[in-house]
Amino acid sequence: MRVDPNMVPDMLSAIQQSQTSLNTALEQVATGKSVNVPSDNPSAAANMVQNTIETASVDQYTQNVSGVLSTVQTADSALSSVVSSLTQAVSLGTEGANGTSSTSNQQAIAVQVQGILSSVLSQANMSYQGAYLFGGTASTAAPYTVDSASPSGYTYNGNNDVNSVQVGDQMNVQVNLPGSQIFSNSSANVLGSLSSLVSALQSGSTSAISTATNAVSAALGYVSQQRVFYGNAESQLNSQETYLQQETVSLASQQNSLVGVDEAAAATNLNQAETDNSAALAAAAKVLPNTLLSYLAPPT
Amino acid sequence: MGGLNTTLLVGMQALEATQGALAATSNNIANANTPGYTREVPQFSENEQSISGSDVSGGGVSLEGLQSVRDELLNLQIQNQTSLQSSVDMQSSTLQQIQSYFSSTSGDDISSELAAFSSSLSQLSATPTSAAAQQGVISTGQDLANAFNTTANGLTSAQSYADGQVTQTVAQINSLTQQIAQLNGQLAQTSTTVNDGGTVEDQRDELVQQLSALTGISITQSNDGETITTGNGTPLVMGSQSFTLQTTTGSDGMQQVLDSTGKNITASIQGGTLGGAIQVRDQTIPGILTQLNTLASQFATAFNAAQAKGFDSNGNAGQNFFSVPVNPANAASGISVSISNPALVAISSDGSAGSNGNVANLSAAVSGALPSGSTPADSYANVVFQVGTAASNATAQSTAIGLNLQQLTTQQGSVSAVSTDEEASNLILFQTAYEAAARIVSTIQQLNTVTLDMGTTGGY
Numbered sequence: 001m002r003v004d005p006n007m008v009p010d011m012l013s014a015i016q017q018s019q020t021s022l023n024t025a026l027e028q029v030a031t032g033k034s035v036n037v038p039s040d041n042p043s044a045a046a047n048m049v050q051n052t053i054e055t056a057s058v059d060q061y062t063q064n065v066s067g068v069l070s071t072v073q074t075a076d077s078a079l080s081s082v083v084s085s086l087t088q089a090v091s092l093g094t095e096g097a098n099g100t101s102s103t104s105n106q107q108a109i110a111v112q113v114q115g116i117l118s119s120v121l122s123q124a125n126m127s128y129q130g131a132y133l134f135g136g137t138a139s140t141a142a143p144y145t146v147d148s149a150s151p152s153g154y155t156y157n158g159n160n161d162v163n164s165v166q167v168g169d170q171m172n173v174q175v176n177l178p179g180s181q182i183f184s185n186s187s188a189n190v191l192g193s194l195s196s197l198v199s200a201l202q203s204g205s206t207s208a209i210s211t212a213t214n215a216v217s218a219a220l221g222y223v224s225q226q227r228v229f230y231g232n233a234e235s236q237l238n239s240q241e242t243y244l245q246q247e248t249v250s251l252a253s254q255q256n257s258l259v260g261v262d263e264a265a266a267a268t269n270l271n272q273a274e275t276d277n278s279a280a281l282a283a284a285a286k287v288l289p290n291t292l293l294s295y296l297a298p299p300t
Numbered sequence: 301m302g303g304l305n306t307t308l309l310v311g312m313q314a315l316e317a318t319q320g321a322l323a324a325t326s327n328n329i330a331n332a333n334t335p336g337y338t339r340e341v342p343q344f345s346e347n348e349q350s351i352s353g354s355d356v357s358g359g360g361v362s363l364e365g366l367q368s369v370r371d372e373l374l375n376l377q378i379q380n381q382t383s384l385q386s387s388v389d390m391q392s393s394t395l396q397q398i399q400s401y402f403s404s405t406s407g408d409d410i411s412s413e414l415a416a417f418s419s420s421l422s423q424l425s426a427t428p429t430s431a432a433a434q435q436g437v438i439s440t441g442q443d444l445a446n447a448f449n450t451t452a453n454g455l456t457s458a459q460s461y462a463d464g465q466v467t468q469t470v471a472q473i474n475s476l477t478q479q480i481a482q483l484n485g486q487l488a489q490t491s492t493t494v495n496d497g498g499t500v501e502d503q504r505d506e507l508v509q510q511l512s513a514l515t516g517i518s519i520t521q522s523n524d525g526e527t528i529t530t531g532n533g534t535p536l537v538m539g540s541q542s543f544t545l546q547t548t549t550g551s552d553g554m555q556q557v558l559d560s561t562g563k564n565i566t567a568s569i570q571g572g573t574l575g576g577a578i579q580v581r582d583q584t585i586p587g588i589l590t591q592l593n594t595l596a597s598q599f600a601t602a603f604n605a606a607q608a609k610g611f612d613s614n615g616n617a618g619q620n621f622f623s624v625p626v627n628p629a630n631a632a633s634g635i636s637v638s639i640s641n642p643a644l645v646a647i648s649s650d651g652s653a654g655s656n657g658n659v660a661n662l663s664a665a666v667s668g669a670l671p672s673g674s675t676p677a678d679s680y681a682n683v684v685f686q687v688g689t690a691a692s693n694a695t696a697q698s699t700a701i702g703l704n705l706q707q708l709t710t711q712q713g714s715v716s717a718v719s720t721d722e723e724a725s726n727l728i729l730f731q732t733a734y735e736a737a738a739r740i741v742s743t744i745q746q747l748n749t750v751t752l753d754m755g756t757t758g759g760y
Contacts, residue, residue, distance in 0.1 A: 004710045005719030013706055037403045038688025039395070039695060046685035048404055049411040053677050056415035057422060064426040131429055131654060139429060139654030161649075163656045166425040166663060292721040296728075 011284040018277040025270040028261045035259035044258040051258065054169075055251045061167050062244045068165045068175050069237045075133045075176065076230035078126040079223060081119075082190070086220040089116045089194060093213030096201050103204050110201035117194040121154070124183045124191070134179035137161040143179040144191065152192030156184050167240050177229055188215075188222035303357065304744055304751070306350070310360035311740030317344060318734040320363040325726045328718045336506025338716040340366040340498070368498055374712045375505055376519065379512035381708060383571035385701045386513040390465070390576025391584065392694035394458050398585070399691045401454040402684045410451060410680055413444040418666045421659060424647060428656035434613070434642035441621060441637045448596050452632035455589050459554075462581035466555045469514050469574040470545050476511045477528070477542040480504060484525035485540030511536075516571025532568040534559045554581060588687060589632070595679045597631035598670040600624045606665040610646035610658025618646025618658070 004010075028034055038045035095101060096109045125142045126133050135143035135158030147155035158179050164172035183190045193215035200208035321342040331337040343366065347359030404411050420436040427433045483504040490500060508528065511517060516531035528537040535543050543560040550556040556566045557574070566582075569575050600622035607618035625634035639645070649657025669675055674682070 002714050002719075004713030004717060005721065006713050006717045009706065009709060013702075031405070033405070036405055037396075037691070038399045038684050039691035040688075042685045042688030042692060045402070045404070045688045046681040049681035049684055050677050052404055052411045053415040053418060056419045060419035060422040064422060067426045129427075135654070136652075137648070137650055137655035137657070138652040140652075159650065159652060161652070161655060161657070163428070163654070164660070165656065166422050166660065169667070172660065292724045296724060 007287060011280070011288065014280045015277070015284060018273065018280045022270075022273040022277050025266065025273040028266045029263075029270050032261055032263070033259050034261040034266075041259075047258050048255070051251060051255050055248070055255070057169065058244055058247050058251060062241065062248070064165055065167050065237050065241045065244065068167065068173065069234065069241070071128050071131075071133065072175055072230055072233045072237065074126065074128045076227065076234065078123045078133065079182070079227045079230065082123045083220065083224055083227065085116045085120050085123075086190065086194075086216060086223060089113055089197060090213055090217045090220060092116075093197050093201075093209060093216055097206050097210040097213055099206060101206075106201050106204050106209070110198050113194065113198050113201060117191070117198060120183075120190060120194060124179055132158070133176060134158065134182060136176070136178035136180070137163055144183070152184065152189055153195045154184070154191045156180050167237065168244070171240060173233055173236050173240070174229075175233060177226060182223060182226045185222060188219040190216075190219040190223060193219045303355065304747055306357045308741065308744040308748075310358060311737050311744060313347070313360035313362060314737035315734065315741065317342075317361045317363040318730050318737055320366075322727070322730045322734065324366050325723050325730060329720065329723045332718040332720060332723075336502050336509065337499075337718070338368045338370045338502055339718045340368050343367050366498065368502065369716050370501075370505070371712065371715045374708060374715065375509070378705065378708045378712060379509055379517065379519070381701055381705045382509065382512045383516040383575070385698065385705055386573045387516070387571045387576035387579070388694055388698045388701060390462075390573050391580050392691065392698050394462055394580045395584070395687065395691035395694055398455060398458050398588070399687050401451045402687050408443070408447060408450075410444070410447045411677070411684070413440065413447040414666070414676060414680065416440040417444045418663065421663045421666060424645070425656050425659040425663070428647045428659065429613075429654055431642055434645050434647070437645050438637060438640065438642055445622065445635045445637055448592065448632045448635050452589065452592055452596075455585050455592070456633065459581050459585045459589075462577040462585070463554050465573060465577040466557065466581070467547050469572070469577065470547050470555075470557060473511065473514050473536070473574070474542075474544050476507055476514070477536045477544075480507050480511065480526075480528065481537045481540050481542035483507065484537065488525050488540065512572065514572045515569060515574040530565070530568075531570050532565065534563075534565050534568075584690060588683060589629075591679070591683050591686075593628055593631040594672060595632070595670070595676060595683070596635045597624050597628055598672055599665075599676050600631070600635055602665040602668070602670055603662065606658070606661040607646045609649075609661050611648040611651045611655075612646050613643040613648070613653050615648070615651045615653070619644055621645070 027036060035041045035044050035048070092109050092113055096106050101109075121144055124134055124144050127139075131139040132141065132143055133139075135141065138158045138161075141157050143156060143158040144154045145157060146153065156179060160178045160180055162174050162176055162178065164174045166172050184192065193212060197209070197212040197216055200212040321344070324340050324342045328339050343364040344361055345364050347362055349359050350357050400406075402409060406412075417437070417440040420433070420440040424430075424433045424437055483500055486500050487504065490498075504526075508517075508519070508526070511528070517528050517536065518531060518533075520527045520529075522539070525539045526537065527535070527539070529535050534545075536545075537543070545560070546558040546562070547555045548558060550566075556564050557569060557578075559565050566578060569578055601624075603622055604620040607621045610618045612618055620638050623636055623638035624631050646658050646662070648655035649661075667675060667677070670679065672679060
């Protein structure tokens with residue numbers, strides 16, 4: 001049978017084919033990715049959409065956790081110092097209620113308790129990065145201001161709402177308690193009970209001092225209970241942080257298995273493609289110029 | 301004496317025939333690289349012997365003509381595959397352009413911007429009063445809208461490129477059918493005398509081959525030459541008459557193809573560059589665009605609804621964040637962010653500036669299910685999958701058809717192509733034959749001289 005005498009198209013297509021594999025191999029080695037356009041692997045490209053979004057989210061959640069954690073820790077330490085202030089106030093009140101205490105002693109204690117009161121007030125008006133921690137969601141104004149008309153001597157300017165921060169796709173952590181719940185609760189009013197203690201000390205009535213001290217003591221117990229919330233939030237955030245770290249790793253490994261390239265395999269492919277390409281070129285160079293005419297003697 | 305003269309005549313005939321064969325060989329060599337040329341083989345035949353009494357002499361040789369060596373069936377198969385190939389190539393090259401808009405390596409595609417937008421919302425959840433975080437939502441929202449715009453515009457421009465191809469291709473088809481009809485006319489005249497159309501037929505076949513790359517055709521042979529129609533039967537060439545296709549702007553602004561009677565045949569055209577361009581323009585790209593538009597408009601609506609549930613930093617009810625053109629066909633190309641003041645992002649659920657209660661609603665609009673039933677990310681992933689699959693299928697098909705075509709061309713080459721080796725050996729063959737025939741003539745001449753000189757010189 002006659003064979004196709006024209007080898008050029010076959011040669012060219014072989015060269016082109018090896019050139020294509022060479023380009024692909026080179027692109028994979030250069031970019032470190034096996035999927036550079038969707039047609040390289042449509043389903044991996046589609047899965048990457050979800051992966052890209054989740055990776056960005058997890059990064060942001062991680063930042064959120066560390067940001068929120070500082071806020072919660074600041075609030076917790078504020079409450080911790082309130083608790084120790086209140087403990088001190090209770091022991092001062094107990095000392096003032098003691099019958100052996102002289103009037104001048106009681107006056108001195110009253111000054112001390114007044115100092116405690118202003119310290120507690122400053123903790124209640126604590127802010128972190130410009131946001132007041134205990135004003136509910138009204139975080140732009142100081143929660144407590146002096147108000148002589150109020151029975152406790154202070155007005156609560158905040159609201160009763162709380163904020164929850166997103167730290168996972170399905171996880172929101174409540175990050176604050178409104179001051180109205182911690183400091184000016186109807187059953188245990190921290191600021192009110194301290195004010196009463198100051199007035200009682202100033203009046204010198206041991207029974208009044210004793211009642212006021214009991215009220216402060218009750219407020220102390222209440223605030224300690226509320227602190228548990230912040231402790232819980234902290235531990236929730238810490239465990240979420242660990243989870244997010246694992247999630248980051250598993251998303252990165254998913255990304256690598258979807259669109260990444262096995263460096264060793266890619267390098268081998270590149271090597272192989274180079275060899276193929278040289279072989280195709282060498283074969284073309286060897287075969288194409290060969291015709292019968294090369295062997296015929298030129299006409300004399 | 302008649303014997304010598306007969307031999308001289310035979311020698312002369314051999315010279316003529318060999319000369320014709322040498323001419324054929326040189327023509328073959330000259331056209332070795334001419335597209336569509338089929339090699340020509342000299343047809344020798346021996347003449348009748350003359351017998352008179354015991355005197356038998358050969359009748360010599362005559363050159364009947366030159367026969368082009370071609371295989372019509374192979375030609376048909378090649379035309380068929382060429383139509384398929386150029387259709388798929390047209391689709392593949394357009395899809396390759398389109399899919400770069402869906403590649404996440406650029407970092408400014410829809411998925412990357414969607415991720416950035418979702419992150420900026422999540423950041424807002426942690427720092428609701430930060431002006432930077434609020435501004436971040438506006439900027440990433442604008443980036444996302446831009447990504448939608450860029451992708452949709454990329455699709456539209458690929459569509460108008462394909463549309464331009466339709467007009468151009470129809471013009472090329474018309475020019476080719478005209479030339480083919482003309483050659484058919486010439487063939488009808490020549491083929492009455494010779495069975496083979498020779499070079500005219502080569503030219504016609506080459507043009508038909510070019511035509512098949514432009515659109516799918518079917519060919520029938522009849523007494524007055526070839527009849528060529530499109531795949532669905534619209535006549536293009538009938539014998540020496542050609543039929544002109546026309547284009548006109550359709551209601552959607554795209555070029556429609558009309559046959560010579562003015563009937564719209566756009567939808568029925570398949571194969572070739574024309575079929576591929578129409579397929580990409582009317583099916584592939586609109587399919588992707590519709591999904592993008594649905595996604596853009598449903599996403600914008602869902603996000604605006606979430607905005608409306610909350611309050612901005614001034615305590616007012618949330619306004620629309622995205623604005624989408626009224627015409628749903630322009631949703632993706634026209635989506636934009638309608639607010640520029642960061643304070644207008646509806647972060648708060650209770651009207652106080654520090655609340656982040658509505659951020660959860662905003663985030664849910666980004667990550668939750670749309671009316672279409674899937675989340676924005678899933679809807680978009682689905683589009684990416686379709687674009688990727690279409691592009692990779694087109695490329696795979698193109699490769700497969702290319703291999704098939706290569707095989708067919710090799711087969712055709714084995715039948716019709718000029719082999720320089722073969723022609724070189726023919727050249728030697730005919731050279732020797734010519735030399736031998738010339739020797740006959742010179743020998744007879746010598747013998748004649750000898751005969752004529754008989755009795756004058758020398759002597760008996």
